[in-house]
Amino acid sequence: MTTIQLVSTDITELAVEAIVCPAHKHLIKGRGLSEHIFDKAGDELVTACNAIEDCPVGEARLTPGFNLTAKYIIHTVTPQWSGGDQWGGSDLHLLRNCYDSVLRLAQEQGIKRLALPVLGAGTNKAPHLLVAKIGVEALKAQCHAFDELIVSVHSAQAMECWQDALGGETTV
Numbered sequence: 001m002t003t004i005q006l007v008s009t010d011i012t013e014l015a016v017e018a019i020v021c022p023a024h025k026h027l028i029k030g031r032g033l034s035e036h037i038f039d040k041a042g043d044e045l046v047t048a049c050n051a052i053e054d055c056p057v058g059e060a061r062l063t064p065g066f067n068l069t070a071k072y073i074i075h076t077v078t079p080q081w082s083g084g085d086q087w088g089g090s091d092l093h094l095l096r097n098c099y100d101s102v103l104r105l106a107q108e109q110g111i112k113r114l115a116l117p118v119l120g121a122g123t124n125k126a127p128h129l130l131v132a133k134i135g136v137e138a139l140k141a142q143c144h145a146f147d148e149l150i151v152s153v154h155s156a157q158a159m160e161c162w163q164d165a166l167g168g169e170t171t172v
Contacts, residue, residue, distance in 0.1 A: 002143040004136075004151065006162050011152040012040045016070050016113040018062075020102050022120075023075035025054050027061060033117050042067040049075070058097030060105045072109065074102050078120040081127075092134065095120050099138030107145045115150040118158050128158045132165040 011019050011033070021037045024030045027049035029038035038045055048063040055061045060076040076098045079091040098119050106114050116139075121131045139149050153159045 002146050002149065004139055004143060004149045004166060006151050006153055006159060006166075008153055008159060010036075011115050011117055012037060012068055012070075014069065014115045014150060014152070016115045016148070016150060017111045018072035018074050018106055018109070018114050019065070019068065019070045020114070020116040020119070021073050021075045022117060023055055023061070023077050025056060025077050027052055027055055027075055037068070037073065040068055041065060041073065045073070058094040058101060060098070060101035062105055062109060070115070072111065074105055074114075076102050076119065081120065092130075095131070096134050096138055099135055100142075103138065103142040103145070107142070112147040113150075114146060114148070115152055117152050118154075118162070121158065128155075128161040129164075132158070132161040136162065136165040 019037070022030070022034050024034065029035055029046070044066040045063060052061050052063070055075055055077050057077045057079050060074050063073050063075065065071050065073050078098050079094045102116065118128065118131055119135065121128050135151065143149060151162060153162055
């Protein structure tokens with residue numbers, strides 16, 4: 001039985017096979033969590049990312065984890081939240097594609113223990129309630145392929161939204 005675990009900790013310190021990095025389309029060091037991951041992984045990550053083709057919104061790319069505990073980093077580019085009515089259904093679909101692309105790439109690599117941040121809600125500022133619903137749907141749809149899925153959240157509001165979206169379940 002797969003667990004979906006919610007934690008409030010530094011994703012770069014988790015003992016998993018891969019972590020997910022919210023990425024810039026050119027796979028360069030961004031702000032927030034992206035910056036933190038690049039800083040902890042080291043200069044080799046910059047070199048590896050420079051050798052990979054750009055990553056369009058909704059897709060994912062894989063690099064080694066270098067100086068991280070995790071063996072791999074899966075990079076995905078989330079759509080920019082511009083507020084309420086301006087974010088259409090296509091952007092919601094792209095956010096779901098981020099989760100699906102990450103999970104598919106992890107499965108292709110044989111990764112069984114994966115940690116993800118709350119995609120789209122960090123520097124992209126999408127509402128936690130919306131992100132949690134999309135994220136939980138994607139994780140539940142693919143959880144059978146994993147031994148453990150960890151979602152790293154960094155606010156009480158995000159934790160509450162993800163707990164609500166999971167419906168109290170953490171084992172599926």
